[in-house]
Amino acid sequence: MKNLKTIAIALFVAAASISVNAQTKKIDVKASTIKWVGKKVTGEHSGTVNFKEGSVVFKGKKLTGGSFTVDMTSLTSTDLTGEYQGKLNGHLKADDFFGTDKFPTSKLVFKTIGAKSADVYTVTADLTIKGITKPVTFDITVKGNTATTAFKVDRTKYDIKYGSGSFFDGLGDKTINDEFELAVALKF
Numbered sequence: 001m002k003n004l005k006t007i008a009i010a011l012f013v014a015a016a017s018i019s020v021n022a023q024t025k026k027i028d029v030k031a032s033t034i035k036w037v038g039k040k041v042t043g044e045h046s047g048t049v050n051f052k053e054g055s056v057v058f059k060g061k062k063l064t065g066g067s068f069t070v071d072m073t074s075l076t077s078t079d080l081t082g083e084y085q086g087k088l089n090g091h092l093k094a095d096d097f098f099g100t101d102k103f104p105t106s107k108l109v110f111k112t113i114g115a116k117s118a119d120v121y122t123v124t125a126d127l128t129i130k131g132i133t134k135p136v137t138f139d140i141t142v143k144g145n146t147a148t149t150a151f152k153v154d155r156t157k158y159d160i161k162y163g164s165g166s167f168f169d170g171l172g173d174k175t176i177n178d179e180f181e182l183a184v185a186l187k188f
Helices: 002-021 082-093
Strands: 022-026 033-040 043-059 062-077 105-115 120-129 132-143 146-154 176-187
Touching: 062 082, 062 120, 120 146
Parallel strands: none
Antiparallel strands: 022 043, 033 043, 033 176, 043 062, 062 105, 105 120, 120 132, 132 146, 146 176
């Protein structure tokens, strides 16, 4: 009986120390950035989209989790101005692309994290766009209270097929690449 109590106390202390070591840090949504680039046969467009909220989880100095919500209504191009910027922004927010009236947010949730080197982790996460969730894998570098990553997303997996040569024939120079690029800088 004494051994059972000792084991129970040891397990309780071990569990308590594990949960004490886990620390959730909210990101600074104003200082954190998401930059995007979409390419087509005749060029490219670039812009930004803002975080709504997010956090990263650490055990000691080791990254162990993360969850982020993106405000898709903030999607804007930065390579155009005036009327052309307004037209592109409107098209990107329309149902042909991100459908921001129906889907005002997107979400990224870390599922598995493996240490690649001292400050670099390989993350597989669930990315939800337009209500469709698919896995994405990327490397993320964590230094102090910052983290950076860059990865590509295949938009066609999220029912964004407009101008895709994978789904439509005869687009010629109107073809838009299936993948868009994201560069993310987090501050927490």
